[in-house]
Amino acid sequence: MGKPSTSSLPGIAGSSSEADAVSLHTQPGEHAYDDDVPELQPADLPPPYSDIEPGTADNEPVLPTIARPSYILVDLAEKDLYTVDANTGAESFMCEILDNDPVLLERQIKLSAAKPPRPSVRIRGTRSQTVRENGKSERKTVTDFDVVVELTPYLFSDAPRGQSWRRLRTVENTEKTRRGTIFPKRAPGVRRDIEISNPKPALAEWCHRYCASHAGVKAFVLRRQVTGFDQEKLKLKLETLVRGTNYRGHIDITFPVKDDYVVVYNACRVNRWRLTPWIVWFCYLTFLWLFTWPFLFFRTKWFEVAIAEWPFSVTEANGDKRYVSMSEEHIYNLWGRAISRAVLSKRQGTLSEEDLIASQTTPDEPFAGLLEHAPRFLRDGVNAISAVNRQLGWGGDSW
Numbered sequence: 001m002g003k004p005s006t007s008s009l010p011g012i013a014g015s016s017s018e019a020d021a022v023s024l025h026t027q028p029g030e031h032a033y034d035d036d037v038p039e040l041q042p043a044d045l046p047p048p049y050s051d052i053e054p055g056t057a058d059n060e061p062v063l064p065t066i067a068r069p070s071y072i073l074v075d076l077a078e079k080d081l082y083t084v085d086a087n088t089g090a091e092s093f094m095c096e097i098l099d100n101d102p103v104l105l106e107r108q109i110k111l112s113a114a115k116p117p118r119p120s121v122r123i124r125g126t127r128s129q130t131v132r133e134n135g136k137s138e139r140k141t142v143t144d145f146d147v148v149v150e151l152t153p154y155l156f157s158d159a160p161r162g163q164s165w166r167r168l169r170t171v172e173n174t175e176k177t178r179r180g181t182i183f184p185k186r187a188p189g190v191r192r193d194i195e196i197s198n199p200k201p202a203l204a205e206w207c208h209r210y211c212a213s214h215a216g217v218k219a220f221v222l223r224r225q226v227t228g229f230d231q232e233k234l235k236l237k238l239e240t241l242v243r244g245t246n247y248r249g250h251i252d253i254t255f256p257v258k259d260d261y262v263v264v265y266n267a268c269r270v271n272r273w274r275l276t277p278w279i280v281w282f283c284y285l286t287f288l289w290l291f292t293w294p295f296l297f298f299r300t301k302w303f304e305v306a307i308a309e310w311p312f313s314v315t316e317a318n319g320d321k322r323y324v325s326m327s328e329e330h331i332y333n334l335w336g337r338a339i340s341r342a343v344l345s346k347r348q349g350t351l352s353e354e355d356l357i358a359s360q361t362t363p364d365e366p367f368a369g370l371l372e373h374a375p376r377f378l379r380d381g382v383n384a385i386s387a388v389n390r391q392l393g394w395g396g397d398s399w
Contacts, residue, residue: 071115073108081275089259096267102207113168113308117224118258119151127249146348149335154325155310165311165324173200178302206305215301217270222262222306228313231255234328
């Protein structure tokens with residue numbers, strides 16, 4: 001998750017918008033989390049979060065109105081295919097109408113760009129242990145804890161309304177990528193970082209090039225990227241936190257990102273086969289992938305030219321950093337207690353808002369009424385998690 005440039009983000013002093021950048025964000029306004037977050041005291045009792053309004057006359061709960069957006073523009077016909085990778089969240093679909101209509105393809109890419117990537121931080125603790133079985137000693141790796149905290153809510157300036165600083169752009173002429181080709185390359189006439197005078201193609205032009213391509217097997221790719229997030233800063237803080245529990249094993253802190261790719265394949269027999277699960281597994285089990293993989297590699301023309309940037313923060317011209325919601329320090333202060341509890345209890349799984357609330361209480365304290373007087377950053381953090389869960393889904397299998 002790299003650093004973003006403010007040269008293309010409107011609303012920032014000294015910035016100028018790129019000609020092809022499609023602005024998908026609302027004006028950020030003032031930052032709601034400029035002050036340092038106070039250390040929570042036992043008296044700061046975070047209550048259970050509930051945004052259900054009082055019951056109606058029929059005594060039924062009324063859920064808040066939160067948009068549940070659809071990110072697929074066209075109605076998929078029976079002959080169309082749509083799949084989502086269970087591990088990475090990468091979306092792949094094939095719809096014949098998108099092969100011949102560049103305007104509709106552009107609208108679909110813009111719509112897919114409005115769906116956020118799913119960044120998270122994963123803290124694992126492992127140790128080696130000698131196990132004796134059948135008269136033999138073996139060294140095995142034992143996982144003591146495996147905790148995940150999702151960072152998606154902090155990509156929104158207003159999570160319930162889906163407001164963010166996201167933008168959609170196309171690749172620069174100097175970037176090496178596949179431009180309707182098999183191998184990555186720069187734009188014609190570009191040598192390393194020497195820019196040509198011709199402007200880079202906008203999204204509409206790339207969609208026209210894709211639809212006009214005579215390649216028998218082709219694919220248009222959208223990448224969702226998180227920018228402006230300092231992984232090392234949060235990693236050092238979390239490692240110190242875990243070591244503070246006197247844990248002596250190996251600590252592995254990573255930042256996986258799900259839902260970061262959308263691939264639109266053209267309608268052809270080869271792509272239909274590559275998206276059919278039983279055919280894929282048949283190739284794996286029979287080792288036919290030794291032949292099919294080289295065939296697909298050299299046969300497919302890729303258009304990896306669209307990028308949806310989701311800034312976690314932006315750097316202004318004077319070097320100051322502005323965050324869309326919370327800084328790395330805020331996130332650490334918000335989740336520190338919950339992570340510490342999860343590590344000590346040897347948890348394995350994704351922490352939820354219930355874990356966040358419970359971390360601010362003692363075991364014998366009830367949750368009722370606790371959020372009413374809790375710090376604002378805690379209430380906003382819980383609200384953001386709840387809103388994102390309702391919009392993007394929750395409760396699925398983890399890794």
